[in-house]
Amino acid sequence: MRTGSGNPILAYFRMAFMFTAVGLILAGFMGWWITGTAGGAVTIFFICLILSVLEISLSFDNAIVNANILRRMHPKWQRRFLTWGILIAVFGMRILFPLLVVMFAAQIGPIKAVTLAAGRPEEYARIMASAHLPISAFGGTFLLMVALSYFLDEEKDVHWVSWIESRLSAMGALRSIEIAFVLAVVVGFSQFLPEGRSRVFICSSVYGLIAYLLVDLLGKVLDSREAMVKAAGQGGLGSFLYLEVLDASFSFDGVIGAFALSQNLFVIAIGLGIGAMYVRSLTIMLVQRGTLAEFRFLEHGAFYAIMVLALLMFAQSFLHIPEAVTGLCGALLIGASLWSSISWNRKNVGSR
Numbered sequence: 001m002r003t004g005s006g007n008p009i010l011a012y013f014r015m016a017f018m019f020t021a022v023g024l025i026l027a028g029f030m031g032w033w034i035t036g037t038a039g040g041a042v043t044i045f046f047i048c049l050i051l052s053v054l055e056i057s058l059s060f061d062n063a064i065v066n067a068n069i070l071r072r073m074h075p076k077w078q079r080r081f082l083t084w085g086i087l088i089a090v091f092g093m094r095i096l097f098p099l100l101v102v103m104f105a106a107q108i109g110p111i112k113a114v115t116l117a118a119g120r121p122e123e124y125a126r127i128m129a130s131a132h133l134p135i136s137a138f139g140g141t142f143l144l145m146v147a148l149s150y151f152l153d154e155e156k157d158v159h160w161v162s163w164i165e166s167r168l169s170a171m172g173a174l175r176s177i178e179i180a181f182v183l184a185v186v187v188g189f190s191q192f193l194p195e196g197r198s199r200v201f202i203c204s205s206v207y208g209l210i211a212y213l214l215v216d217l218l219g220k221v222l223d224s225r226e227a228m229v230k231a232a233g234q235g236g237l238g239s240f241l242y243l244e245v246l247d248a249s250f251s252f253d254g255v256i257g258a259f260a261l262s263q264n265l266f267v268i269a270i271g272l273g274i275g276a277m278y279v280r281s282l283t284i285m286l287v288q289r290g291t292l293a294e295f296r297f298l299e300h301g302a303f304y305a306i307m308v309l310a311l312l313m314f315a316q317s318f319l320h321i322p323e324a325v326t327g328l329c330g331a332l333l334i335g336a337s338l339w340s341s342i343s344w345n346r347k348n349v350g351s352r
Helices: 009-035 038-070 075-106 110-119 121-130 132-151 162-171 177-190 195-229 237-258 265-289 298-315 323-347
Strands: none
Touching (some): 009 265, 038 265, 038 298, 075 110, 075 121, 075 237, 110 265, 121 132, 132 162, 132 177, 132 195, 132 237, 132 298, 177 298, 195 237, 298 323
C-alpha cells in the first residue's frame, strides 16, 4: 500500500525498525551482562519490548498533536524537530530527565546520580517514585491547558461531539476561561490529599500553568517576530519550543510508569527510546500523507485523549492507575474518532 506522497507506508517506519533491532539486541546483551544467564537476557529483552509498546500506546495522541502543529511549520523547522527533537526526546527525557529528578530530589551531583542508577537501581527507583506527585501535577496541568486551549477556541467550527464542543467553543470568548477551569480542577483534586501533599500538588500545578503560559507567549513572540522581519532561519522556533515542552509533558507518565517494569535506567531508556522512534515515524507519516485533513475528527479524539491523560495524572496523586488503563483510554478515544471520521467521509463523499 502506498501513501498519498507516493512512498510505501512501511518506508516511514524503516528507521524505527532498524532502531528496534539494534535496541533489542543491545537489551539481550545487557540482560546477559547483568544476570549472566540466558533467562535473564530473555527477560530484559521482553521488558524492553513491553516498554516500547507502552510508550507507543501512551504517545499515539502525541503524534497526532505533533503532526497538527508540524504541518503548519516551515519545512526546515519540520526537519529540525524530527532530527534534533527526537534526540532530545530519546536522550533528554528518557535518560537525562530521570537523572535530573534524582539529582534534585536527593541533592546529589550528576556523577553520583549515574552511579546510583547503575549500582543501586532500587534506591534510584525509590527516589523517582517519591517525585511522582510534583511531576504528575506539573505535567497534568500543562496537558490540561493544551487540551482546553483546543476546545475553548471561539473560531473552532468543526465539532465531533457537537453538544459539548459547540458550548466549549462559545465559552472561548471569555478571557482566560481555560486558566480558571484548570485552577478549579487543581483545587478540586487537592482536596483528596493531606495538607502537606496538597501544598506540593498545588504549587507544582501552578508551575505547570506558568510553564504553559510562558512557552505559549514565547512561541507567539518568536513566530510573530519572524513574520515581521522575514528571517528564514527563525521561522518556527516558537512552535519548535512548544513541541519540545509538549513532548516532555507526554513523556512524564511513561517515564515514571516504566519503573514499575524495570528499575534499570538503561533498560528503560532502550525500551522507551524504541517507542519514541515509532511515534516519530508515525508523526512523519501523518504530516506527509495529510491524514489529519482526511479524517476530520481524528484530531478531536487526540485532544480528548490528552484531557483524559491529564485528569488521570491528577488522579494518580492519590490512586494507583495502571499505565495500561491510560493507554487504553487514549486508544479508545482515538479509535472512536477515527471510526466517526470514516463514517462522515462515507456519508459526505459526494459533497467533498
